[in-house]
Amino acid sequence: MPKVRDMTMMQKEAAEAADVVQSQLDHNGPIVERIGSRLREIEPRLIVTCARGSSDHAATFGKYLLENNTGLFVASAAPSIHSVYERDMHFDNTLCVFISQSGASPDLLAAAEAARLGGAFVIALVNVDDSPLASLAHEVLPLRAGDEISIAATKSFIASLAALVHLASGWCADEKLEKELRGAPALLHEAWNCDWSEAVESIACCRDLYVLGRGIGLGIAQESALKFKEVCGLHAEAFSAAEVLHGPIAIAGDNFPILVYAQNDKTRPGIDALLETLADRGMKLIIAGARKDGAINLPTPTSHPAIEPMLRIQSFYRMANELSIRLGRNPDTPPHLKKVTATV
Numbered sequence: 036m037p038k039v040r041d042m043t044m045m046q047k048e049a050a051e052a053a054d055v056v057q058s059q060l061d062h063n064g065p066i067v068e069r070i071g072s073r074l075r076e077i078e079p080r081l082i083v084t085c086a087r088g089s090s091d092h093a094a095t096f097g098k099y100l101l102e103n104n105t106g107l108f109v110a111s112a113a114p115s116i117h118s119v120y121e122r123d124m125h126f127d128n129t130l131c132v133f134i135s136q137s138g139a140s141p142d143l144l145a146a147a148e149a150a151r152l153g154g155a156f157v158i159a160l161v162n163v164d165d166s167p168l169a170s171l172a173h174e175v176l177p178l179r180a181g182d183e184i185s186i187a188a189t190k191s192f193i194a195s196l197a198a199l200v201h202l203a204s205g206w207c208a209d210e211k212l213e214k215e216l217r218g219a220p221a222l223l224h225e226a227w228n229c230d231w232s233e234a235v236e237s238i239a240c241c242r243d244l245y246v247l248g249r250g251i252g253l254g255i256a257q258e259s260a261l262k263f264k265e266v267c268g269l270h271a272e273a274f275s276a277a278e279v280l281h282g283p284i285a286i287a288g289d290n291f292p293i294l295v296y297a298q299n300d301k302t303r304p305g306i307d308a309l310l311e312t313l314a315d316r317g318m319k320l321i322i323a324g325a326r327k328d329g330a331i332n333l334p335t336p337t338s339h340p341a342i343e344p345m346l347r348i349q350s351f352y353r354m355a356n357e358l359s360i361r362l363g364r365n366p367d368t369p370p371h372l373k374k375v376t377a378t379v
Contacts (some may be wrong), residue, residue: 192258216341243286246293255347259355292321298347
């Protein structure tokens with residue numbers, strides 16, 4: 036891994052994720068209790084998420100988490116319906132969850148205003164407590180990630196995952212899930228120290244790759260593919276492990292790594308079967324959360340399935356930072372990007 040003198044802002048900020056989650060747990064308990072009580076009272080029949088970029092990948096995680104824990108459908112809103120098409124929508128008996136680091140993007144603000152006017156109960160998971168998005172929400176669940184200077188979001192993404200787990204545990208009064216979340220900071224420290232340098236050497240010589248996950252792990256596959264593009268300049272695409280054989284696998288061949296994430300839930304047998312199929316076809320596999328002979332099997336802590344994705348992505352962030360440096364790039368200043376993208 037990069038030496039201290041080579042430490043980038045991305046590396047410094049990602050390393051703070053464990054402390055960020057601990058801060059959430061130390062301060063957000065009363066907020067989560069209040070929100071959970073309110074949600075049990077109003078009994079929403081639908082959940083809608085709204086986010087962009089890395090925050091939208093957190094929303095993918097939230098979809099599987101909340102559907103599994105509440106039994107309610109979770110849909111992803113298209114902000115342009117409100118900000119561009121100016122269409123009013125009916126949000127009666129709907130919970131709308133907005134996720135944003137800055138809380139300032141015009142399209143999200145338009146969607147939040149429309150949701151509130153349409154009758155939704157609006158919750159903002161936001162890192163800037165006094166942001167315009169926070170002012171539009173009925174409740175704010177602070178991410179408490181602090182300043183994030185590197186263009187590549189890291190600790191704020193993990194903070195979003197942790198806040199969603201906290202929200203789910205509070206809403207469903209799931210004491211086991213909350214207990215597992217309280218163990219996450221120590222495991223995040225452990226994940227940060229996992230050595231994924233073998234993956235760096237394998238990926239550094241390629242230009243294209245896939246990242247696979249399934250269920251609650253799909254969001255971190257999406258996030259990883261984005262970071263490969265942003266900070267490493269590689270063409271990476273994320274797919275569900277259930278979808279990759281339905282066409283996308285046709286272009287994978289020599290020097291085309293496939294990074295596979297697994298967690299210990301009911302998706303695991305399907306992941307294991309997929310790994311057998313891909314190995315039989317001679318694919319170059321890099322695996323976190325499962326094992327396959329002949330593959331690069333990355334070290335990773337184990338925990339509750341809802342906690343494991345944030346552990347995998349924490350190790351990934353350190354690896355992506357090293358890979359970026361190895362490729363001669365600066366992960367803090369990717370070309371053509373800026374920290375806040377004000378989409379209309």
